[in-house]
Amino acid sequence: MAGKLNLIFSYKFELSIWKYVISQSGTFLVFELRSDKSDEVRFTYYDLVEKRLVEINLNESDFRTTLFEIEEDQIYFKKYDAGANPVIQSILSWDRNLASTKVLPSDTNVNRTENRLISPSLYTAINEHYPLLVSFIKSLTNDEPNNKGIEYLEWNDYVVVSYYTGEKSMANFLLVVNNNKEIVVHEQLGINLLGIGQDTFTVDGNKLIFVKDNCEIFIYQYE
Known part of the structure; x- marks a missing residue:
């Protein structure tokens, strides 16, 4: 018997979805949201297991910060400087369990998430x-x-x-x-x-x- 396709999540954000990354376990997605009219940027994730949308209150971030990688409980972001040719200023690590941010050196080694997504x-x-x-x-x-x-x-x-x-x-x-x-x-x-x-x-x-x-x-x- 053929399987069924069921809608398990849909959500309309106030800002544009600039980027999203799915965790290695496939249990949650992290979104980078940006305004089309200003420098506003937000980050949030959706937990597919607990079925909840969580705002990421990322300290030390601004519009030059962008979503980078996921190591399950740790979500990493790159923060760039304000130069004409921006370079990475630091790596921000946000802990999902503690809801806290750490500022790490720009050369911090972060394990790259295996690409799970299949593209058409x-x-x-x-x-x-x-x-x-x-x-x-x-x-x-x-x-x-x-x-x-x-x-x-x-x-x-x-x-x-x-x-x-x-x-x-x-x-x-x-x-x-x-x-x-x-x-x-x-x-x-x-x-x-x-x-x-x-x-x-x-x-x-x-x-x-x-x-x-x-x-x-x-x-x-x-x-």
């Missing part, structure tokens, strides 16, 4: 399979994908595609279809776009993750 393949109009993908999408949605690019991934019992419509002002859509060619998810991810994105969705194990309108996160789980 990008097909462009010069690819021989592109017309088949366009026909596939059109037959299910009646949308007319343009020739800018389609991201495609076969995942468990599903096909996941990200495509664009329009020319000068484009819209981006995510489509998830099961083995019976039934639409499971069909979301508009963005409008008034001037170009295409990369990795508009990713997969971490049994989770499908994507961002809508730069500020709303969705996580579906395969069960």
